[in-house]
Amino acid sequence: MSTQTDVIIVGAGSAGLSAAKELTRLGIAFVVVEASHRIGGRAYSEEIAPDVWFDLGCAYMDVGPDPETHIDESNPFVDFAVEQGAVVKEYLYDSHYIRNGRSLNESEMNARERFYIECQEAVRRSVEGGDDCAISDLIDLESPYATPYMDMMAVTAPKDIDEASAADFFHRVEEHRTFNTLRGYGNLVAQWGSDVDVSLNSKVERIDWSGKGVVVKTSKGTIKGRCLICTVSNGILAAQHIHFKPRLPDWKMSAVQAVPMGAENKIGVHFTREVFAPEDSGYYQVWSDSAQGAYVDVNLMSTNVVTVFIGGRFSIWMEQQGQQAARDFAVDRIADIFGNDIRQSVGRSIVTAWVTDPWTLGSYASALPGQYHQREFLSLGVDNKLFFAGESTARFCGFCHGAYWSGVRAAQEASAALK
C-alpha cells in the first residue's frame, strides 16, 4: 500500500469500487482501504448449497430510469452480468397472501389491495401537502391488512412505520424492473471490482483533515492524501468509529443522525429435495393473529431456496436471539405456507445480522419522521477535501446501483478539487 497518494478511498463496497474505477478513468492516483477481509461490503454472496448462491445483502438488481424524477442512472451490474454470461432473469412472479395458514380469497385479496393503495395515497397526499410525518400517522392501524402492510414496510423502509419518514419513503418509490442473477449479486460485484487494488484488513481509525491534505491512520499504517472519499455507512459515521480530526461539522453529523441505519435481515433456507411446484415460486406475505409475520420469496430461479425477510425492531430483536431462533422462525413461516411436511426437507440455512455487523451497523439508511430534508446534506463535501459516497448519499438511495453512481459522483468531485 502506498503511503502517499492523491485520493484515499475509505471502503470497498459498490461506492468505493466505482469511485476507484472512475479515478482510474480520469488518470488520478488513489489508495482504497477496506476494513474487512473482502471487497463488496453489503453486496455479498455465500454458497448455501453446492453451486447455489445466497445473497446476504443486495439480491435484486433494480433498473431505472425513474420517470417521476427523470433520473437516468441505469444499473451497470445488469449489463456486467450479461457480458459475463451470467444467468439473469426478470422478477416476474405472482404475489400470494396467507393469513392464519389460509390463502386470502378473491374478495379479501381485493380488500387488501385497496388498503395498500389507500396507504400509498395517504403518504402521497401528506408529502405533497408539505408534511413529513411518520407513516404510522397516516394509515388505518385497525385495518385487518395493517399487519402485513407493516411487515412489508419494516423490510423495505427498513424501519417500523412509526420510525419511518413518509417523505423519505415517498421519494424512494420508483417505477422499475427488477432482475435476479443465478450467480449472486454479491459475487457479481466482487468479480466486477476484482481489478481494483484494495488494501484489505485496513480499518481506518482516524482521518486528520486539519492540515493541507488528509492523513489517514489505518490498522496497517498511515497514508497521506490530497483528499479523501468516505464511503462507510451512516451507521459507522454515527457511531464515530472513525475519529475525524477536527470532528465533522455539526450540519454533517446532524444529517447522519437524522438518516440512521434501518434493520433488514434475511434468513435463507435451502431445501434438499424438489419440494416446490413451478407455480409455487414467487412472493408471499404470511401472517397470523398469534405470531409475527414475514415477507417471503420462494424458489426464485428454481434454486430450492426460500428467503424470509424480517425488518425493523423485530429484526433487531431476532439478531439478539441468535441463528437457531431465526432459522426456526423462518421454517415456521415456510410451514405456514406449504404445510408441516416441508420441514422434513429443510437443509442448510444462512441468517444475516446486519445490525451487529461491525462494518455497517445496520442494513441501509432511511430518514426519521420530519427529517427527510436532511438527506441532501449527506452527499455534500466538506472543505473541498472530504467527499462522501455510499448508498445513503445516492439518488437511488438504499440500492447497490445507487451506491455505484454515488462513487462516480464523488470521484468527479475529488478530481475537480485536485485541479
Ligand SMILES: Cc1cc2nc3c(=O)[nH]c(=O)nc-3n(C[C@H](O)[C@H](O)[C@H](O)COP(=O)(O)OP(=O)(O)OC[C@H]3O[C@@H](n4cnc5c(N)ncnc54)[C@H](O)[C@@H]3O)c2cc1C
Ligand atoms: C439485507 C439487505 C438487502 C438489500 N437488498 C438490496 C437489493 O435487493 N438491491 C439493491 O440494490 N440493494 C440492496 N441492499 C442495499 C445495498 O446492498 C447497499 O445499498 C450497497 O451494497 C451499499 O454499498 P456501499 O458502497 O454504499 O456500502 P458498503 O457496501 O457497506 O461499503 C462500505 C465499505 O466500507 C467498509 N468500512 C466500514 N468501516 C470502515 C473503516 N473504518 N475503515 C475502512 N473500511 C470500512 C465496509 O467494510 C464496507 O466494505 C440491501 C442491503 C441489505 C443489508
